[in-house]
Amino acid sequence: MLIQKSGHIIVNNSTNIYEEGSIFIYWEGFIYGFNQQSGKKTIREFFKNLQIHGFCSAISKLHGSFVLVLANEEKQEILVASDASGQMPIYKNQDMISSSLIELTERTDLNKEDLSLDKAVEFVLTGFQFGPKVLFDAIEQIPPSKIVSVKKRNFFLINRDKEDDPFLRTVKHDSISEYLNQWEILANAIRKEKVSIDLTGGTDSRILVAILNHLGCSFETAISGQPTHPDVIISSEIAKHLNSHEHFTSIHKVDEDTLISDLYEIAKNSKGINDFVGMHRLFQLHKERAKRGISLALGGGAGELYKDAKQWRCALLSCNSKNRLVDKLVNTGFVGWGMGSQTPDQLFQTEIREKSANYKKDTKKFLKDIFPEYHKCDVFRLADEIFYKYIIAAPRGFSPLMFPHYSPLLDAAFVHYGINLPKHLRFGHQFYREIIAVLDTKQEIASLPTTRLGMTLLPKRIIPEVLTSVFLNLQKRKTTISLNDPNLYSLLRKRLKRSNILKELVGIGLLNPKIAIDNIPNKNLGRLVSLWLFLRILDKRKN
Known part of the structure; x- marks a missing residue:
């Protein structure tokens, strides 16, 4: 999606369009609200609400991982907003707005000479870009707390309603039943979607599948990793206790001959800069999901706000x-x-x-x-x-170009519950324990160990399990097994030794020319290669 100051709109998906009278609406990603099915049925209700209450009020009632554009021909104005949590980011320069950093960078005619070395260093250190600044000073990310108005060949930033910020909402002591009512809205929205849920051995994804299973949703579960990893083993055990849901395990495997071309494909399926090497495993999983016709993936991201x-x-x-x-x-x-x-x-x-x-x-x-x-x-x-x-507001992920990926626990409507919980419900995962006690009366899912040092979610085991967890943390008895193919970085190094990739990063003033490939830590090496891929894609598109 690209919007110019002139009001010209370029869209990527002609099926995600709703027009009525002088109003044109376009969206990307997964969008739901008004207790309707996701997509067009939600947008129809959004349009009705818009007529009565206006854009700011109507957009507050939408959830998901999305970017929405509304063009009002009568008012000669375009309004652009992301979901309130910013799961899909929006970028702008002086003349254009886009949901793709790559597309906007290309249109801005930027190249490696324009790279912000400050942000390049941040990316190599962390794998992300934090705050509004990005790899190029001429582009910035728009905060999800803002709505962009395009009018009279200018961009204006409008504040969203305060209720869209979970930290500014009126504090309520909501019961578990009220929390589950919010999940029921999501459950109704995804009835017609073909859903795949990221299921690990952790607590967040377990709550996700337990709730949606209880609400009668149809979905598959999936994980990618190595057969001996605890996440893979535990997720398979959890799946056995779900009602008629298929579980898929993708064993991550790297092919030396196709590794670089795989990384190119990951970069092309991304809207921005990410650790493409670190994403190789998830890329493989998403490709397999796409072959099965998956239309929406759900994950347990941001569970940190509930425990x-x-x-x-x-x-x-x-x-x-x-x-x-x-x-x-x-x-x-x-x-x-x-x-x-x-x-x-x-x-x-x-x-x-x-x-x-x-x-x-x-x-x-x-x-x-x-x-x-x-x-x-x-x-x-x-x-x-x-x-x-x-x-967690830092842009991440590449799946929107395959199918949308949504983290319900990151949605402002759910976050409001987590951050307002009494402190005792956060410690020891007590909130999760109470929820799962309501949903899993036989305690089949609750009794299975988690990857948090074997802790379960049984409601009466909190004190001994927390003490055991603290003790094991002090003893540092943590698994060193990786979900990734153990050959990922060794194969990457072999390919790099036969290429000029790192030399090019030296040439732009970033990488130390004296450092040997074997002395670069794996994470940093992957990010350096990812940065090179991002710049190479820009060069190829320009040429």
């Missing part, structure tokens, strides 16, 4: 100090998500090595600047807000 995840453990250890909380979140690498506790400064050329060395310090300052209420809120709530509005 005592790392941001809450950092808050617990911060002694109610906001400054100490930010220090812990950044120093542990949690804010950077894919960043290690130590930055590999030696990867970079001398001129920009300081950017890597100062990344954590600069991130701490940035976080304090973007949260104006920084010193006025509870330390646990601040931890959640940093996670929701900064960490």
Whole structure:
């Protein structure tokens, strides 16, 4: 999708269009609301609501992972919005708006000489781009809290309703039954979709399948990994207790001869810059899903907002100090998500090595600047807000070009429940335990171990299981098995030694020319190759 200041709209999917009178509506991704089926039935109700209450109110009632465009010929105005959580991002430059960073970069006529080395360093360190700035200074990501108005050859940013921000909603102590009612809206929306759910050995995806199974939804479950990985083993056991749902296990396998071409295909199926090497496993899974005719994938992303995840453990250890909380979140690498506790400064050329060395310090300052209420809120709530509005808000994923991928637990309508839970329901996964006790009366799913050091979701086991989890964490008895093909990075290194890929990254002023391929950590190597692929695709399209 591309929108020019002149009002010209270029769409990618002509089936996702609704027109009535002077109104033109286009959407990308998965969209639902008004207790209707997803897609056009939802959009028809959206149109009716629009006529009565206006755009800002109507858009607040939509959920999913989407970008929506409304053109009003009578008012000579175009309005553009993403879902309230920003699961599908929107980008803009001075003249255009797009849902694709790659497409907008190409249209802006940018190339590797225009690369922001600050953001390139961030990507190599973390695998993501955080905040509004992206790889090129001429482009920025529009915050999901804003609606774009295109009028009189100008762009204007409009604030969404406050109720769209789960942290600004009126606090309610909602019961589990009310929480499940929100899931029923989703269940009704996906009745006609062919759904595949990411099922791991963790707690978040288990809650997802337990709820939708209880609500009578039709879906398959799937996982990609290695046969001996706990996620693969446990997910197969969970699937046995679901009602007539097929379970698919994709064993991740890398072919040296096709690895680089696979990475090109992953990049082309992405709308932005991602760790394409790290995504190879999920790419293989999504291709298999596409062959089965899947129209929607659901995942358990953002489950951290419903339990005592790392941001809450950092808050617990911060002694109610906001400054100490930010220090812990950044120093542990949690804010950077894919960043290690130590930055590999030696990867970079001398001129920009300081950017890597100062990344954590600069991130701490940035976080304090973007949260104006920084010193006025509870330390646990601040931890959640940093996670929701900064960490997991970083664009990720490539599946929208295959089929939409939606994380219900990240949707603002669900997040509202998680962040307003009493603290005791977050610790020890108590909220999840209470939900699953309602849904799984035989305790078949609850009794199975999770990948959180064997903890179950049985409601009466919370104290001994939390104590065991703490003890095992102290003993560092964690699995070192990877879901990826163990040969992924060794095969990548073999291919790189026969190519000029890293030399080209030296040429743009990023990579240290003296560093050997074998001395580059796997994660950073994958991101360097991903950055090269992103720039190469831009060059090929221009030529």
